[in-house]
Amino acid sequence: MGLYAAALSALGQSPASQVLHLEKGWSFSEGGKDKWQEATVPGTVHQDLLRLKLLPDPFFGTNEQQVQWVEDKDWEYRTSFTLTQEQVDHSGALLEFKGLDTYADVYLNGALILKAENMFVGYEVPVKEVLRAGENRLNIYFYSPINKTLPQWDSNGFDYPADNDHHDKHTSVFTRKAPYHYGWDWGIRMVGCGVWRPIELKLFEVADIKDYYVRQLSISRDKAEISNELEVYSIEDTDTQAEVVFTCSLKGQEVMVNKVPVVLTPGKNLVKSDMTILNPSLWMPHGWGEATLYDFKTEVRKAGGQVIDQVSCRSGLRTVRVVNEEDKGGKSFYFEVNGIPLFAKGANYIPSDIILNNVKEEDYRRLFRNVKAANMNMIRIWGGGIYEEDYFYQLADENGILVWQDFMFACTSYPSDPAFLNLVEQEAHYNIRRLRNHASIAMWCGNNEIIEAIKYWGWDKKFSKEVHQGMFTGYNKLFRTLLPNKVKELDPDRFYLHSSPDSANWGRPESWGWGDSHYWGVWYGVQPFEVLDTRLPRFMSEFGFQAFPEMKVISTFAEPKDYALESDVMKAHQKSSTGNSIIRTYMDMYYHVPEKFEDFVYVGLVLQGQGMRHGMEAHRRNRPYCMGTLYWQLNDSWPVVSWSSVDYFGNWKALHYQAQRAFSPLLVNAIEEKGKLNFYLISDELNDRNNLTLESRMVDFSGKVLKKEVRKVNMKANSSTCVWEQDSASAATAQQRTDALLLLTLKDSKGKVLDKQTFYFEKPKALNLPETTVKQKVKYMDGACEVTLTSDMLAKDLFIEIPVQGAQFTDNFFDLLPGESKTIRITSPLLKKTDKTNIRVTHLRQTY
Known part of the structure; x- marks a missing residue:
């Protein structure tokens, strides 16, 4: 595929083309040192130096300062690959660099084929005349992004206000490289280089697809008007009779096929074909329905039916x-x-x-x-x-x-x-x-x-x-x-x-x-x-x-x-x-x-x-x-x-x-504003919900119910509505404001809880939080454990902690209400039934 087709996944190589992934056999050296060691491609120089233990862990302690020397050096990467005569005899050959970071000279078999200077683009280089049967040598020389741009900085006349560039000379603005590599107000500075995305060699005949655009002209629930727009580059010296086949499928079932006869002229060819999809299944955002995706595929075929090139993409129909x-x-x-x-x-x-x-x-x-x-x-x-x-x-x-x-x-x-x-x-x-x-x-x-x-x-x-x-x-x-x-x-x-x-x-x-x-x-x-x-x-x-x-x-x-x-x-x-x-x-x-x-x-x-x-x-x-x-x-x-x-x-x-x-799709929210205690119902759903019950219970921190009120409410679709208000002065006494909470529960007509929230009248430091001991029972399993927690008194902002990175909890940092029993499931492939992983529970009152 061509320069701009990185996002398009081919369903398989056509008989006329072959793609080689150049990922193996790489080595690297500091520029000019001729001291070569094994490299990982795709990768970065920091990654290689860390793997070889030539850098300390940059994240530990103050080691960040000890890795800054890397940015001031040039670095070289090289590999070789072997081709048969049959491969070399293909009519077209393109070397595709999907990401070089950043300033690099690329040499193939002694020829300078590319001078790269932008991390954010892919490069496509015709190399038919440079390839050899047998061994082919590929060398990439990366320049220090700092030293490369210092002459620009010196000649500029002022230092750009790039204060997140943690260097006394802000050279980052001159370089089309990830800005955060230079540091940020949350980021480490590691200005590196390398082959950060794959390199591929494409060998092909007749033509190469450069781009496939599925343009959505008009989308409604009744029909979708689509324009398939294809860019094909022919390497033939004369016109070539061909056919372009556009196919649209949904969940494996063909929806539409268009066949367009074309004459491929030397160089760039643009082919368009419109499609109308009746009663389309629309792509919906999370929370609104299914994110339906259609499969679009295009084949360019010679007159005899042989596939020259093909490309596919998935896209959702929506506005x-x-x-x-x-x-x-x-x-x-x-x-x-x-x-x-x-x-x-x-x-x-x-x-x-x-x-x-x-x-x-x-x-x-x-x-x-x-x-x-x-x-x-x-x-x-x-x-x-x-x-x-x-x-x-x-x-x-x-x-x-x-x-x-x-x-x-x-x-x-x-x-x-x-x-x-x-x-x-x-x-x-x-x-x-x-x-x-x-x-x-x-x-x-x-x-x-x-x-x-x-x-x-x-x-x-x-x-x-x-x-x-x-x-x-x-x-x-x-x-x-x-x-x-x-x-x-x-x-x-x-x-x-x-x-x-x-x-x-x-x-x-x-x-x-x-x-x-x-x-x-x-x-x-x-x-x-x-x-x-x-x-x-x-x-x-x-x-x-x-x-x-x-x-x-x-x-x-x-x-x-x-x-x-x-x-x-x-x-x-x-x-x-x-x-x-x-x-x-x-x-x-x-x-x-x-x-x-x-x-x-x-x-x-x-x-x-x-x-x-x-x-x-x-x-x-x-x-x-x-x-x-x-x-x-x-x-x-x-x-x-x-x-x-x-x-x-x-x-x-x-x-x-x-x-x-x-962000709960259905949310009960209480707030004191302008002398009122207001209760809001907030919905992101696309349908109204009627005949709901909103219950407000005032509960003190030992579990005693002090007050209970119930209202019948309706919840409008895709909206926020204040459904109930009280005077703040009468909503709670001074003692209740510091010693009690409101438990708000929204239920549907069948009694199903749609949302449950707690509301406190005062800031946490003003609350008379009780001392309490949280009891826990743990059930250990391979890959998971379950923790059941109970407390006689309120345990506010309870935090369950285990010494396993990345473990997933069904809930955490929650209020454990007095007399409530709550079971939390913790999952991680690192959890073993026999290990009895230590589980620590903390709540706010314990930190006083």
Whole structure:
């Protein structure tokens, strides 16, 4: 397949073609040293050096500083492969490099065949005239990305404000390489190089498919109008009679076949064929139905029927419209899927590892299991990482998870000279064509926070007037002209947003009603979580709060002597300059601050989860004014103190459990506002639910029922409705506010519990939480264990901890109510019936 066909999985090689995967026999050496050792391809130089124990564990202690020398060196990779004369005699031969990181000269049999300079594109090189029967030698010389760009930095005249580039010279802006490799306010700096995606040699006859676009012209429940658009490159000197066969199937059954006779002329050929699919099964986002995928296959056949080349893809039939229009509240921002307004629930995603090739297919599957388990329907691929692997988008398609796709620019201005713009155009061309067939792609976004930064981050005072004005000029070239034009050209049916946020700024109240928002008054502004009830955006595309990972993660990078907030190791794993002190400040607002480090870590996890949940519920409660909440951030790229809800080893923090609760498809939510205690019913379902029962029981912390009220309620589809209100003054006495909780239970007409939530009148530090002992019974099995917990008194924010990384819990960080018996199932392939894994239970009162 061609340069832009990386996302298309062939159903099998045709007799006329053959693909060789060049993964074996690689070795590497520091540039000019001629000291060759075994290498892994695809892979990175850091991965190879770590495997050979030539680097210390960069995650442990303060070892990050000891691996920085790698970025200043050049590195060489080489291999050889053998071809038969029959293979060499193919009419066409293409060497495809699906990912080279980043600056590289590629030599094949003594010929310089490629000078690579962009991590984010695939390269396709015709090599017919260079191949030999017998041994073929392939050498790749990678240049230090730092040294390669120092001359640009020296000649620029000012240092770009790329403060997440943890180096005194910010060279990252000149390089089309994953920005987070250079460091971030949650990230380690590991600027490496390598063959990070596969290399393939394609041998073929007559023609090669370069691209297959399944364009959805019009989609409704009655019919889908599809345009199959194929780009084929013929290497023949004369015209070739051929036939293109387009096939559409659903679950193994043929839906439509179109056969198009064509004459392939030398060079590029474009073939189009329209299809009409009656009564299509639409692709629906998670929570709304099945994410139905159709299989589209194209074969190019010679006149005699021999298959020259073939390609296939899976795509879902759906409409996604971003409604971004001025209204009485400012400017709306929401997603409409198949004509229905969608409240977006999800998180911002960063690359899953600083060493990208450490991420395996099972890691991606686990990622999407976590996303679905938390009731999400969207993730944002943030602009400081990478355009993800094809398998990532395949899983998003299959699981009904919409993807907000940033281009890879974040938090700094960038060059806009012709050479740089040319690199970006190639990158956009490659990735738009690679990804546009995916049903999950909901929109394209030019960058993360750059226009906000140019306007509001003080750069006008840091730089001269000419330099600052040049940032606006360059911004317009890149994000208001080049990228939207490429989207319009190649993916015209999808929405493009030039920046996130595009207008709103958290420090300027007059802007909050305009489009999507990143609200950092919580955290950087040290504002209480309650401001999220009233400082409402139209769409929250970022907000967040940090927490340490749990102690079993901390123990992988620190020793007990390092267990202190201000130890060198803890500071090395806290990349936000004032992060640990901010956590303490917030903890003092809401909780008793423990003296013991381990307790501080636990309470910090609870703080993060409860605080962020408050914001998510506020956003959902205030629909349709606010129509989305994507918190920062879903995951980690190394073991670190961060805003993530799932840590580097796959352990759910309290935040992920609280997101699961806050994103429940049917949610009961109580809040005190404007002197009232209001009860809301929030639904993401597409059908009304009537004749429901909402029960409110006031229970003291010993289990005594103080008050009980029951209401008959209806729940409107896809909405938020206040169904019941009380005066706050009469809702609870002063003692009840500190010694009791409300247990809210929503049931259907048959008595089935649809949702159950607890509500506390005061902050945790003001509650008279009782001392209590949680009793536990454990049933051990291979691959799992079950823990049954009981307590005579309330055990608030109970945390079950086991020394197994990545174990999955059916629930955790929950309130164990007095007299309640709750069984939690913990699963991991590492659990053995005979091992009797230690299980530790902590609740909030124990940390006083």
